[in-house]
Amino acid sequence: MLAAAAMLPLAAVSGCDGVDVLAAPPSPAPDVTVLREAIAAEQLLITSYTAVLRDAGKAGGSPASLTAVLEPLLAEHREHLSQLKSRLVIPAGSAASPSPTRRAAPPKAPGAGSAGVAFLRAAEQAAAAAMLDRLRGAPGSLAQLYASISASEATHVPVLDAAAAGTTSQVTG
Amino acid sequence: MSSHAAPALGTVTALQSALAAEHAAVYGYGVAGAYLSGGQQATATTDWVAHQVARDRLEAMLRSAGASQPTAAVAYQLPMPVRNAREAVALAVVLEDRVATAYLGLVALSNTAIRQYGAQQVQASALRAAAWRGSTVAFPGLTSAALAAPRPPGSH
Numbered sequence: 001m002l003a004a005a006a007m008l009p010l011a012a013v014s015g016c017d018g019v020d021v022l023a024a025p026p027s028p029a030p031d032v033t034v035l036r037e038a039i040a041a042e043q044l045l046i047t048s049y050t051a052v053l054r055d056a057g058k059a060g061g062s063p064a065s066l067t068a069v070l071e072p073l074l075a076e077h078r079e080h081l082s083q084l085k086s087r088l089v090i091p092a093g094s095a096a097s098p099s100p101t102r103r104a105a106p107p108k109a110p111g112a113g114s115a116g117v118a119f120l121r122a123a124e125q126a127a128a129a130a131m132l133d134r135l136r137g138a139p140g141s142l143a144q145l146y147a148s149i150s151a152s153e154a155t156h157v158p159v160l161d162a163a164a165a166g167t168t169s170q171v172t173g
Numbered sequence: 174m175s176s177h178a179a180p181a182l183g184t185v186t187a188l189q190s191a192l193a194a195e196h197a198a199v200y201g202y203g204v205a206g207a208y209l210s211g212g213q214q215a216t217a218t219t220d221w222v223a224h225q226v227a228r229d230r231l232e233a234m235l236r237s238a239g240a241s242q243p244t245a246a247v248a249y250q251l252p253m254p255v256r257n258a259r260e261a262v263a264l265a266v267v268l269e270d271r272v273a274t275a276y277l278g279l280v281a282l283s284n285t286a287i288r289q290y291g292a293q294q295v296q297a298s299a300l301r302a303a304a305w306r307g308s309t310v311a312f313p314g315l316t317s318a319a320l321a322a323p324r325p326p327g328s329h
Binding site: 072076079152155156158 | 280281283292295296300302303308309311313314315319320
């Protein structure tokens with residue numbers, strides 16, 4: 001009940017006497033917190049991809065072919081982020097920030113070229129696993145989104161494997 | 174799934190839908206494999222076996238729940254004509270997409286074990302689909318309607 005949970009403070013204020021207006025705002029519902037973590041994780045992946053693409057030209061080799069591999073994956077992460085954000089409803093007038101309550105640590109420098117690809121591969125694997133961990137207790141439609149995003153991120157791993165091996169023409173098989 | 178408590182109707186329906194998708198995938202891969210050769214045929218055989226295993230798992234889950242298990246049809250209407258290797262590959266992609274969608278039905282359930290199993294199978298299907306397609310998609314198994322639908326407050 002993401003949206004309903006977010007509305008709760010307003011309902012409580014309107015129906016009670018003697019509300020302490022200076023009291024600390026209520027904590028967001030657990031599924032809202034988890035959703036914000038998922039949003040932060042996607043933002044982190046986007047930051048990492050952007051950094052590797054930015055540095056690709058500096059590393060020599062064939063940045064054009066690496067860009068051709070990474071840009072579509074980055075675009076999918078942007079779609080993930082957009083969908084996740086669309087599930088987060090902030091009531092008008094709420095002081096709630098759309099930023100996550102628990103920010104992920106900023107990424108280490110991913111590195112360029114093959115080091116950057118290896119960094120992204122590990123990040124994708126970790127992100128796919130973390131997204132599955134968010135299934136527990138999530139509302140049904142949000143769980144479906146988490147599962148689908150996790151699956152998408154899992155499919156990025158063999159693409160990055162192929163890029164690392166210099167065989168980007170086919171994913172597998 | 175425990176055999177001691179009757180599962181909710183929604184659980185049985187979702188399991189039966191996933192089983193029906195697996196039956197169709199097993200049939201479809203049988204057709205696709207006939208038009209493939211070499212490495213692609215080997216991959217199709219591997220995927221065909223994976224769907225047989227998943228089918229058997231779903232049948233066991235339904236049996237354990239005391240629910241009926243839909244049987245495979247003798248033949249299925251293919252979603253597109255299959256006359257060559259290129260069309261066989263396209264069929265494999267469609268089969269995997271449909272299986273992933275069916276397993277997302279399990280992910281929507283509240284039962285944690287079934288939800289996790291469904292998610293694992295969505296991932297497996299997505300990986301197979303990406304291998305056949307030669308590219309990835311942002312939302313394996315999710316329909317455009319599911320992605321586009323506005324969500325009024327309290328709909329989750």
